[in-house]
Amino acid sequence: MFAIEVENLTKEFDGFVAVDNISFSIGKGEIFGLLGPNGAGKTTTMSMLSTTLKPTSGKAYVNGFDILKNEDDVRKSIGIVFQDQSLDEELTAYENMDFHGRLYRVPKEERQKKIAELLKLVELEDKKDNLVKTYSGGMRRRLEIARGLLHEPDVLFLDEPTLGLDPQTRNHLWDYIEKLNGEKGITLILTTHYMDEADKLCNRVAIIDRGKIIASDTPEKLKDSIGGDVITIHSPQKNDLYEIIKDQTWVKHLDLHDSSLTISLQNAGQHVAEIVNLSSEKGISIDDISIHKPTLEDVFLHYTGRTIREEEANTKDRMRMMQRVRR
C-alpha cells in the first residue's frame, strides 16, 4: 500500500499549465523529494495533495483517501509545513501548538503531553511561553514542524523546509527530519530547489521542471545514470573543443551549455591530461577545468540542458511576463 498515489494530475491557471499530467507514488516510510527550480509546480502539487487546491484533472490518493472525495480524511492524516510562515506571531509557541491541537481535536491530556514532548524534540521547551514574534527564522521553522506533527499524521508535507535558513540551522533541521522518519516511521514528502538537500535527505527524488516530472529514482541511481564522473570545462572556444572531444571513445555523454562544456565519463582523472594535450595541439585555450562526482545538479542539467540557477532566472522572467499580461 502506498502513502501517496498520484495519477495524471494536472493543474491549469488561466491557460498556464502549472502541473502537467504527473504521476508518481510514494511508499510508506519513504522520504520523497520533489526537486526543481522555483515555479516548476512543486508547491502547486503539494497544495493539490493537501486539498487546498482543486486539480483541473487527474486523481490522487493520500493514505488511501481520495483528495477529491474524502477531503477531511486526507486533512486529518497529513501534517503540513508551508513554504511561507503560518504561525500567529501574537501568540506564544505553546498557544500556537495548543490552537493546532484543538483544531485537530486532539483530546486535552494527550494534547498537553504531546506538546511538551514535541517542543522538547525541537528544543524550544524553555522558550515555549515567549511570543512567536520574538523567534528567529530557524526557531519558527522548528516550531512549525513540531506543530505539523502534533496530530500524529502519517504523512508530513514539507514545502521548502530550509528556505532562507543559515547553513547551521539547515543541518540541524535535516537531522530532525531524518530522526522523525527513523523513529516515528513518518512518510515525508518535501519540495526543495536545493540539490544537496534532496541528495542528503531523500530516499527517492522526482525532478520536476515546467510542470512535468522528467526523472524519478533514488539520488544514487540518478547520478549513476549520467556516468561515473563529470568534467566541466570553461573555454572561450568551447564549440571547437566540443568538436574534438565528441569523437573520443571514452566519452559517455557530452553537453554544450551557455558557459561551459560537461563531459560524463568513467575514470576522469586519466583523461584530463588527454583533453589538455588535444586542446593545446589545436591551439584552444582553456580557462578552467574541473572534475567532480556527478551531483543532482548535473542530473538536472543532463535532462533539461540548463542548470537550476539559469532556470530560476527564466522562471522569474516568465512570471514577470505573466503579471504584465494580467495587467
Next chain:
Amino acid sequence: MDIVYTIWLRNVKRYLRSRSRIVGSLGMPLFFLLVLGFGLNSVVTLPGMEHGYTGFIIPGIISMSVLFTSVFSGIQIIWDKQFGFLKETLVAPVSRLEIMLGQTIGGATASVIQGLIILVLSLLIGLNITSIPGFLIAIVFMVLIGLSFTAFGIAIASRMEDMHGFQLIINFVVFPIFGLSGALFPIDSLPSWLRSLTLLDPLTYGVEGIRYGLLGSSQVNPLLSFVVLTGFTVFMVVFGAYLFRKISI
C-alpha cells in the same frame, strides 16, 4: 462547538494582548463624546432629550465604538491571510462555517468589551443606570451590532486582496453607516426623506435599542429595533459565511 470556541479563544487572546489597539480605538469615540457632548450640551435641546445632549449621544457613541471595533475585527482576516495564519486554519479538518462563526463571535466579544469601556467611562460624565433589565437590553443590542458588523467585515475581507482598500471601506461605508444612524441626532426631527434613509440603516435600530435600554425612551419601538437588528444579524452571518466559504489562499 469546540472549534468555534478555539477560534474565539485565539481572537480574544489577541485582542486582550493588543493594549495599543484597545486604547487607540477609544480615542475617536471619546473625542466625539467629550467635544460634542460638552460642546453642544448647553445649546442643544430637542424633543426626546430629557437627559441633555450628552445623555442623548452616549448610546450613539457606544454603538460607534462597537461598530468600528467589529468591522475592524472582521477585516482583520486579511492580516491572517497576508501573514499566512489563515492557511493553517483553512487546511485543518474543520468546516469553514465553524471558522467563520468563531471569528464572528470573537470579533463581537472584542467590540462589546470596547463598548462597555465607553459605557463605564460615560458613568463618570453623568450617565445613570437606573434599571438592571435596561442595562441588559443595552448589552443585547451591543452584542447584535457586534455580531452583524463583524460578519460584515468578514464578508468584505473575503473579497479584498490586501489592506489597501481599508481606508475606502472606513470612509465610504462605515462612516456613513454611523452618520446616518441617529447616533448624534434625534431622527424624528429630520426631514422625512432623510428620516426614511436613516430607517434603512441597520445601525439606527442598534442605537435606538441601546438608547431604550439606557435612557428608558427611544424613537423607534424597541421590539421593532430588536426584530430588525436580529434579522440583519442573521442575514449578515449567512452572507459572510457564504463569501468566506469561497475565500482562496
